[in-house]
Amino acid sequence: MIAETLRRFVADELPIDARNKAAYGERGHDPAAWARLAELGIAGALFPEDAGGFGGHGFDIAVLFEELGRGLVVEPFLGSLMAGRALAVTGDHDRLAAIVAGETIVAFAHDEAGADEVADIAVRADRAGDGWRIEGTKIVVPHGEAAGLLLVTARTAGEAGERDGVSLFLVDPSDPGVTRRGYTNIDGGRSADIGFDAAPATLVGGEGAGAAAIEAATDAGLLALSAEALGAMEVVRDLTLDYLRTRQQFGVAIGKFQALQHRMADLLLEIEQARSAVINAAAAFDEPTSSARSRALAAAKYTAGRIGRMVAEEAVQLHGGIGMTWELPLSHYAKRLVMIDHQLGDEDHHLARYIALGRDAQGS
Amino acid sequence: MNLNDTAEQAAFRLEVQQFLRDKLPRRLADKVRTGRRLGKADMEEWHAILNERGWLATHWPREWGGTGWDVVERHIFEEEAALAYAPRILPFGINMLGPVLLKFGTDAQKRHWLPRILDGTDWWCQGYSEPGAGSDLAGLKTSAVRDGDHYVVNGQKTWTTLAQYADMIFCLVRTDNSGKKQDGISFLLIDMRSPGIEVRPIRLLDGEAEVNEVFFTDVRVPVENLVGEENQGWTIAKYLLTYERTNIAGVGASQAALEQLKAVARTQRRGGRALIDDPLFAARLARVEIDLANMATTNLRVIAAAAGGGAPGAESSMLKIKGTIIRQEITDLYRRAFGAHARPFVEEALEDGWNEEPIGPDEAAPAAAGYFNNRKLSIFGGSNEIQKGIITKAILGL
Numbered sequence: 001m002i003a004e005t006l007r008r009f010v011a012d013e014l015p016i017d018a019r020n021k022a023a024y025g026e027r028g029h030d031p032a033a034w035a036r037l038a039e040l041g042i043a044g045a046l047f048p049e050d051a052g053g054f055g056g057h058g059f060d061i062a063v064l065f066e067e068l069g070r071g072l073v074v075e076p077f078l079g080s081l082m083a084g085r086a087l088a089v090t091g092d093h094d095r096l097a098a099i100v101a102g103e104t105i106v107a108f109a110h111d112e113a114g115a116d117e118v119a120d121i122a123v124r125a126d127r128a129g130d131g132w133r134i135e136g137t138k139i140v141v142p143h144g145e146a147a148g149l150l151l152v153t154a155r156t157a158g159e160a161g162e163r164d165g166v167s168l169f170l171v172d173p174s175d176p177g178v179t180r181r182g183y184t185n186i187d188g189g190r191s192a193d194i195g196f197d198a199a200p201a202t203l204v205g206g207e208g209a210g211a212a213a214i215e216a217a218t219d220a221g222l223l224a225l226s227a228e229a230l231g232a233m234e235v236v237r238d239l240t241l242d243y244l245r246t247r248q249q250f251g252v253a254i255g256k257f258q259a260l261q262h263r264m265a266d267l268l269l270e271i272e273q274a275r276s277a278v279i280n281a282a283a284a285f286d287e288p289t290s291s292a293r294s295r296a297l298a299a300a301k302y303t304a305g306r307i308g309r310m311v312a313e314e315a316v317q318l319h320g321g322i323g324m325t326w327e328l329p330l331s332h333y334a335k336r337l338v339m340i341d342h343q344l345g346d347e348d349h350h351l352a353r354y355i356a357l358g359r360d361a362q363g364s
Numbered sequence: 365m366n367l368n369d370t371a372e373q374a375a376f377r378l379e380v381q382q383f384l385r386d387k388l389p390r391r392l393a394d395k396v397r398t399g400r401r402l403g404k405a406d407m408e409e410w411h412a413i414l415n416e417r418g419w420l421a422t423h424w425p426r427e428w429g430g431t432g433w434d435v436v437e438r439h440i441f442e443e444e445a446a447l448a449y450a451p452r453i454l455p456f457g458i459n460m461l462g463p464v465l466l467k468f469g470t471d472a473q474k475r476h477w478l479p480r481i482l483d484g485t486d487w488w489c490q491g492y493s494e495p496g497a498g499s500d501l502a503g504l505k506t507s508a509v510r511d512g513d514h515y516v517v518n519g520q521k522t523w524t525t526l527a528q529y530a531d532m533i534f535c536l537v538r539t540d541n542s543g544k545k546q547d548g549i550s551f552l553l554i555d556m557r558s559p560g561i562e563v564r565p566i567r568l569l570d571g572e573a574e575v576n577e578v579f580f581t582d583v584r585v586p587v588e589n590l591v592g593e594e595n596q597g598w599t600i601a602k603y604l605l606t607y608e609r610t611n612i613a614g615v616g617a618s619q620a621a622l623e624q625l626k627a628v629a630r631t632q633r634r635g636g637r638a639l640i641d642d643p644l645f646a647a648r649l650a651r652v653e654i655d656l657a658n659m660a661t662t663n664l665r666v667i668a669a670a671a672g673g674g675a676p677g678a679e680s681s682m683l684k685i686k687g688t689i690i691r692q693e694i695t696d697l698y699r700r701a702f703g704a705h706a707r708p709f710v711e712e713a714l715e716d717g718w719n720e721e722p723i724g725p726d727e728a729a730p731a732a733a734g735y736f737n738n739r740k741l742s743i744f745g746g747s748n749e750i751q752k753g754i755i756t757k758a759i760l761g762l
């Protein structure tokens with residue numbers, strides 16, 4: 001239901017030209033569209049009732065993000081999802097309500113250069129009076145500039161490499177201790193590298209015990225990105241199929257060449273594999289934390305990375321020169337598909353995690 | 365088979381290396397190494413440096429200002445230049461039109477056009493492809509109709525690389541509609557400043573404005589600009605293809621790109637160690653390195669055959685396919701190497717005069733754009749599917 005609402009909204013209000021204008025524009029998204037999406041209550045589907053939403057299951061998240069992928073939507077849903085899921089764990093319900101309602105754009109400031117796991121976090125937070133101050137740099141934070149609120153992961157104890165000692169903080173990005181360097185992403189939307197120079201911060205959840213909340217956020221993010229990739233793949237498949245049927249060379253539609261037919265068949269097959277990976281991950285998402293659950297999420301993101309690249313490259317190739325043009329929607333889908341592999345860990349990272357998690361499961 | 369240089373070849377290699385050390389501007393090499401955009405002036409600068417040394421036209425005989433090199437010398441030069449991160453020589457005038465004029469041009473045409481290619485008076489572009497004629501090039505429709513001592517040209521070319529800088533365009537045009545489509549094509553040289561020509565840029569997915577559409581409306585072209593006979597254009601185009609596909613493997617350029625990739629992989633970190641020590645990344649790197657080493661020898665085998673008098677035929681299709689796949693794989697690993705920092709897209713950072721602090725590692729800015737831009741390698745110059753078709757027919761006889 002909500003997916004249909006979203007699909008109609010995207011078709012009416014965010015067709016590709018409008019999307020590109022916003023995605024590559026100064027704000028990196030369309031604030032008016034975001035406000036309308038909030039009115040429609042879309043983000044509510046990402047959260048369970050006790051968190052103020054009306055969904056929140058793995059399949060709710062997957063279905064919504066698949067639709068966002070189909071529409072190549074750059075609105076800041078990922079930040080809402082990830083920050084919201086983390087705050088749901090820490091129990092910060094007021095803030096959560098504003099996020100679910102879409103009133104606040106929140107960015108989940110987590111990535112650091114060379115850090116792929118919670119344990120790798122090196123940005124530090126130290127006590128100052130009865131509050132905290134954060135020091136360090138977070139990179140490529142989606143909508144980091146547009147955000148009115150930052151949820152920041154930082155180390156309050158221990159050393160990089162330790163899972164304990166990591167905490168979550170809310171930071172007001174307008175504080176002078178926060179420097180945001182924003183830029184357009186190659187696949188559209190804007191991100192920011194965010195520097196914290198003794199920036200005042202409010203601890204949420206237990207000190208040094210943020211790992212569970214952070215993982216709740218990244219788990220949801222992995223599912224969301226995998227589903228978004230699937231949605232983008234479906235559109236790419238349809239666009240390419242359509243092109244094979246209409247583009248004429250040597251007096252026939254190029255779809256008549258068996259060499260291309262088989263390539264298209266491979267694409268179809270692999271996209272169905274990607275769909276199954278998302279289904280596996282969505283089903284596992286609702287299970288209690290376990291290595292099997294984590295493996296399903298890693299498997300989905302690995303699959304999205306591997307197949308996303310293949311689908312993007314093949315679709316461009318099958319289009320020939322036109323597939324490389326800015327003017328064609330396809331090229332923007334191709335860019336998004338490849339760049340999803342640069343968010344929350346790439347295909348190799350998740351393959352390695354999958355192997356390590358399997359080892360753990362056998363060992364226990 | 366001997367993979368080593370002979371004594372003379374080794375001496376020549378040293379001479380080329382010395383020249384590159386002395387004359388290749390550091391600024392240009394840095395741009396090529398890091399994948400930043402080369403402007404018109406950059407390309408002209410490098411052409412002028414080569415021309416001064418007499419090393420610009422590596423396919424031309426000495427009497428016309430070329431090097432007169434054999435296939436092995438040419439290979440050594442191309443390899444060393446690529447390894448030193450020299451800009452590529454723009455192929456359109458030097459490697460495409462030049463050989464065509466030398467083979468099919470009149471004496472007057474050679475005397476007029478060849479020196480102007482060398483000294484950079486004319487910037488040439490290639491007007492083959494049309495919206496309806498890509499892989500099926502012979503399906504081209506742009507027409508040239510004889511009117512006294514002129515041809516009147518109407519139609520449209522597309523994907524014309526760097527036409528925005530061009531003084532001249534060589535075109536395949538239709539001069540006859542009556543018979544087989546290949547038999548009604550002519551090869552025409554057209555002044556880009558002629559009334560009736562309009563150039564419109566095409567923006568590529570990475571923002572690059574390297575290709576254009578070129579529209580012709582009643583453009584008058586003097587008949588002396590016809591190369592070869594009327595309706596002989598297809599023969600010329602096929603002849604030119606053999607030149608278009610020399611150095612198609614791009615071994616040197618891939619080796620250079622691989623070195624740059626390794627340098628980045630040594631400094632980037634993943635999971636608490638250097639990326640180059642990450643087992644999965646290391647495996648990707650090793651695979652492409654092995655592929656490249658194998659292809660370097662395949663390339664030498666083809667060169668040895670050509671040096672022995674054989675004309676490179678369908679073998680160049682093998683090199684084109686493998687060469688582009690390997691190069692694309694390297695650009696893929698390069699963007700991977702930067703992780704999250706491959707995403708920022710600051711176009712100004714790819715151009716001259718950008719002095720701001722880089723976002724992330726110094727060399728991250730062009731990585732993703734370069735990856736997307738290099739998708740073209742398997743599309744142009746005869747797509748890899750078309751090359752496989754050639755192999756299927758010419759080598760396999762299927």
Ligand SMILES: Cc1cc2nc3c(=O)[nH]c(=O)nc-3n(C[C@H](O)[C@H](O)[C@H](O)COP(=O)(O)OP(=O)(O)OC[C@H]3O[C@@H](n4cnc5c(N)ncnc54)[C@H](O)[C@@H]3O)c2cc1C
Binds near residue numbers: 491500524
């Ligand atoms: C960046 C760039 C620069 C270029 N520069 C120039 C230039 O300077 N001058 C110029 O004249 N042209 C230039 N080209 C054009 C280039 O040569 C064409 O793009 C190329 O010939 C493919 O044609 P097309 O794009 O129309 O694709 P199409 O021919 O429409 O091909 C679409 C797809 O169908 C496949 N296909 C077509 N026929 C067959 C078949 N028989 N069997 C199996 N598969 C088939 C193709 O491989 C491709 O995957 C450039 C192209 C690019 C992308």
